[in-house]
Amino acid sequence: MTDVLPRSTRIGYAMGSLATGAFGTVPGLLLLPYLTDNLGVTAAVAGLLVLLPKAWDVLLNPVAGRISDRTRSRWGPRRPYLLFAGVAMALSFAGMFAAPVEEPVWAAAVWCAAVFFLTATAFAFFQVPYVAMPAEITDGYTERTRLMTWRVAVLAVAILVSGAAAPLVVTATGGGITGHRWMGVFVAGLIAIGAIGAFVGTRSSPMSSPTANEPSLRAQLAIARRNRPFMILLTVFVVQTVGIATMLAGVKYVADQVIGRPDDGATFLFACFVGPALLVMPLWNRVGAAVGKNRSLAMAATLMAVAASLLVTAWWLPPPVVYLIVAVMGVGYAGQQVFAMAMLPDCIAYDTARTKRRQAGVFTGLWTAGETLGLALGPGVFAVVLTLGGYLSSAGETVTQPDSARWAILLGFTVIPAILIGPITALLSRYDLTETTMESVTANPPTDAALG
Template sequence: MSARTDDLLPRRVHVGYALGSLTTGAFGTVPGLLLLPYLTDTLGVAAGLAGLLVLLPKAWDVLINPLAGRISDRTRTRWGARRPYLLVAGLGVALLFASIFAAPFGIGNGAYVAVAFLATATAYAFFQVPYVAMPAELTADSTERTRLMTWRVAVLALAILISGALAPLVVTAGGDGIPGHRWMGIFVGALIAAGAVGAFLGTRGAPTGRVEESEPSLRAQLSVATANRPFRTLLIVFVVQAAGIATVLAGVNYFAEQVLERPDDGPTLLFAAFVGPALLVMPLWRRVGAWTGKTRAFTIASLLFAAGALALVAAPVLPPVAVYLIVAVIGAGYAGEQVFAMALLPDRIAEAEAHTGKRQAGVFTGLWTAGETFGLALGPGVFALVLALFGYVSSDTGQAAAQSDTAKLGVLLGFTVLPALLVAAPLLLIRAGSTHRRTAARARP
């Protein structure tokens, strides 16, 4: 079925909305990539404690994100309910992100990082939740939402490539250690600000959705969202998979140095291999989704990611070119995961709002982004636990300490087997949900 003309969005809105992924991509990537090594190898924080310092501030988002969603649901401005948050909260994230790596104290910098990260995560909630809620209100057409998400994920992949590949280089160019990380914080903060301003300006004049009443309380909205089985299943799968993806991000530096033995150019090459193909396969995934349906395409992409991660276990005996090709396969699977998860979310929101007749996008996306943020924080925490269990030695010199073969094995398993399991295992929930829906459909008179 073709979309109605009034459901189609101009290319300006596609691009403008997608620019917000510069913000989400940079904030979602760089802390997962550099914060744990910064704590263990620059500030000298023990691996287990460092994992907690990364995890706990983002766990706060489980509480704050639904509240941010309800607040944006009830916002009424001439700019719409969501757009003011893109600008104000987005610029706040940019400033606070730079502060995370400022290291203003001679001692206690680990605790300072935790507090600064908590403040940044709070500001980010008020950007991310309204941003993710917008597609359900921009268009009522499911195919147009997929097109919108394709643009968004393309920019997301570009943001990951820019921030993930260049941030380590900025640290090196800035003199490594604390000075290098300060320059990196400024660089990534500028990227975050560019995405916030671009999304705000690019969605000017775009549809803002009907102004509906919301449920009378946050508790009532949360009850509606969590009782929605299709949304709940998708959320659980996405959260667990986000943890798996985050273990890959957290392990890049460690894998490059301890397994590939290429600490200088290894992280950048791994990121280029991971994200570059993602940009190329985006049109292909869109065709796969049109051919098989979004849910099946999401499953295919997830299995491709998991298969690539398992194959990477052989990295110590493979030539570098083979390692980077396998990482490219993982990146292709990641691109499909993101496209179809993000395309399924607004469909679930629209179905729920059509059923209840009330505005709920903010709370649904508040739960979604809280789960995603928690998953992205859980990944580094679990990876740090693996490092601790396998005897990884921390350092306060700005350079990694010499590691035992056992510690190197922990790095390898945490970067390969762990994310493969976290991405593939929750697919069983999707299969069970599909069986439940078919059974329910046959039972109807």
């Protein structure tokens, strides 16, 4: 491995975020309203249909990590999955909104959910090896932050393009079920470009040789539990992901029912949320170097939570002020993503130094399982809030929502995410993995007894 990676490898690796960003964004943004407002599925059932495929991923991700740990190929242990699982994910995503029948609506809903299962399966075998790669291609503590900065920058582009453009594609191609079919093709193209780009772009990156790893999944999970920094970081990241996903699920509803701009409101909200991230990445990089990754993550999450809380006043604010507050949230989101992702390979490298075993796939399998769980629970939480608020589903016709439903939308977009994102950062006070401790562990690996 190397301490410093060439720029071509950083860019190539970051291309994979086009795939992960598109898949992580669009279902959370459009699938729930597609089911409730185009197919007429009740909010509770729609939330379940969105939740179950991602719940399957939670179970599958650790298995995918274990399999990739043991893979031997001329392309290395991870890169084959970038290509084959990435292409499979793109094809199945296009099929998710392409049900061969529109009536009865339950048949289209079942088709959508079934193909979502296939897409989620392919995503697991792409995402887990992809996230494992940074810990294996560079030894540099600071270089991992640089690599994650590139990745999160591309992730921001992916979220901006897919999240902002996808609703426009739906509208421009006729709306309704037809518009969603074309949107599925558009997003599938982004996924394919990202997957193939990452496969090609990392062709010259260092490849780890297979080493001994734990003989069973139970033993591997036990190793992960003994990695205290990893468990603390995982807990914080998962809870914050639930909050972010809850907010994401509410974007279209807020655009329609709070801001009153059903045609372009979701696009503006997404552009304001993600756009600033592209500008503040260098700033967050400097902040991390000055105060450390741990404190920087806490600062970013706090900024995001405070801004989300302010949005509860959106009823009385003009749209430009709402968009400005959303942009501040975007600044916090950029930092939260950069530092969480940069701290993960540190935790993996810490385990490698401690155990002398290559099992990055185990940790990234658990990480992506937690992330997937968070992304799945977010729409589920928002669907429950809609149900409690008395939200009225429809099959494409215009429906006047009761005030209780509109308040539920606003609270689900603001207060609930803020509660999930902010307070959990208190756990980071127990995270003590720094560059100094990494060097110490590498020079003097502790025994399992010493680690407790």
